Amino acid sequence: MKRQETTETALFVSQTAEKGGAELFMLDLITHGPAGWNGGFFADGTIVQDLAAAGCKPVVLSGGSSVLTVRREASALKLVSVAGGVVTLARALARAAKDYDVVCANSQKALFVSALATRLARRPLVWVLHDIITDPAFSRNTRRAAVLFANLFAARVVANSRASAEAFVAAGGKADRVRIVYCGFDPAAHPQGDAETGAALRRRFGLKDGPVVGLFGRLTPWKGQHVLLKALRGVPDVQALIVGSAMFGQDAYEVELRQMVRTEGLEGRVCFAGFQKDVAALMAGVDIVVHTSTHAEPFGRVVVEGMLAGRPVIATSGGGVNEIVTEGEDGLLVSPDDPAALAAAISRLLADPDLAARLAAAGRISAARRFHIDKTCGDMRAVLAEVR
Template sequence: MMSNERVLFVDHTGQIGGAELILLDVVTSRQNASAFLFETGPLSAALAARGLKLIISQHGSGLSRFRRDSSVLSALPLAGRLAAIVVEIARAAWEHDFVYANSQKAFVLAALANVLVRRPLIWHLHDIISSAHFGAAQRRMQVLLANMCAMRVIVPSEAAAAAFVDAGGRRGLVEVVPNGIDLKSERTLRSELRQRFGLPAGPLVGVFSRLAPWKGQHVLLEALARLPDVGCIIVGDALFGEQDYAARLRTMTAELGLVDRVHFLGHRNDVPSLMQAVDVMVHPSIDPEPFGRTLVEAMLSGVPVIATDAGAAPDILERGRAGTLIPSGDPRALAAAIASVLTTPEQVATQIDYAAQRARAEYSLGRMLDTIGAVITKVRLGAVA
């Protein structure tokens, strides 16, 4: 996706979550690109390492803690700071050909800046716009601004596209671009990885995502209470004001008598290796996910997958052919699925092979970058016309 267009990438956080991992892939081959961030952090360092010019807001520190399901009224005390950020984005956009907003907060403020400085605006929407994640006023504002200001809205799945349209978004704006994953994968014996990471030798499941109520780690804990011989690693940490939930998970672990079997590993940079160390990867979200990066990573790592039958997971797992689908928020069904996967290795082996083939064919990094590059070219030609 090499190009000379001057693109201003905008993100609201300095942390690295799933959306930011995609952003880091998107910017890698961009020339003459800049990144406008509300605050510094690991993301700013990673973007600088990729050669981008960094522009850090003087007014955005701490705004990432403003939850996306908060009411619009709760933002009123921040109106002055938000207006100042709009002006900062407009000034930065003046020196660029495109603005590429990588989050909901970034898009809203970039769209307002678009009123001051007209530049083609692309919104990479990594969320499902629904009442589970956003208040009614926020949904109306997002969709109104998208319909008025965005030239394209990139979404990672048909589930995310349908939610955007159901909320009132124009279908003609939407480009479905599945997230791409680097396909390089070195296989290591599970026993060697267990020894390297100090993990137990018995049956082991893993969940890999940030700690948040809608991610459903508590459902997995309740399922484990029904599986006395199964251990678990929980990889990820609270990022956006969700520390109370992280504390709740630890309390639940003690109350359910799981302290000896559940291992909280926090944020890790060696997730692919940790995935290969487990017998099953669980994706227990209780609300529909717009994508499921860890699903694809597990498929590429040769690990059987169990996921909630909602959002993008059914598409990624091809309605159960490439993994096991279970009802949302059902610890009994999750426990049964884990037990089934652990006790049917021959059936699971066939599923694993198919899942790896599907992941390589449908969710490669090169395919994602080529498609996004084509979207940017389409926007450029439309802007010129």
């Protein structure tokens, strides 16, 4: 897709170039937005390569290793210990930022570095918030620091959902600076499945004939892969395709999941596919896409992707997911961390093919209309125009 030629420029900054939800948002935005939008990273990675393949010249900063070690639950002492690395990165980013009209920090770590860099470079700062900042996963120190930096340095805070926006304000963020820009998708990149697509998926992963539910996302406890495994006890004829790999030190959780398959007697019914590049095609091949996060999602990319694939979607209620799915109209919602409710929802769709087809068709239409990448780029351009 040819990018639109404009004079506006913006540098979107992320601490990692690996493919998480925030980074995919950034990749989609840059590759579909104006030619003057580019990405900057604290380390090399697959997103850098993807941007380069799309004709961009992403900026990779050196010296970011210490900052990358800080986790959400970090203590005040840990935050202070990486201050030197933040300053080093900020100086490097300031030099790069002078070539752009606006700097957009795409993560919390990027916010801290970009706040200092934009002061040095005399450029406006926008923070793209991809988290429900009041979530217990964030330490009090990290949350306070993020809100403080946003209030002091960010001209605008772009939240990826109303849920994220409301949490930011509840934590003390300035409401008048908040704008909502949902994640955007290209419907053309999400093929529709048919019987042969499903048969091909079963052959590829050694699955048997019969219903297959798909769960897509990195392997981590809060994404709830264990909830699906427990739910399978209530739907004995159903197989599960779990796509995704462990990241950020979550390898022990993958070991736990594989052990659970054995202890629950699920051998032969669960396939761990690992990381896969063709997720859209795999979604089109399963019978149902499930989302099993154990607490509120800031947005819920996989839910929209499942809808765009024309598959019936069952999702955990709460957070941004409630802004995507309307219960009984374009998907089904279940309570978080509730295997029995998930099993009941799966059984309901399998027992009522007409309902499944109706939800799938409505979901595709709704997702394509409300979360199209062109709308996301337009909404982001409007925000940047406010601060230029």
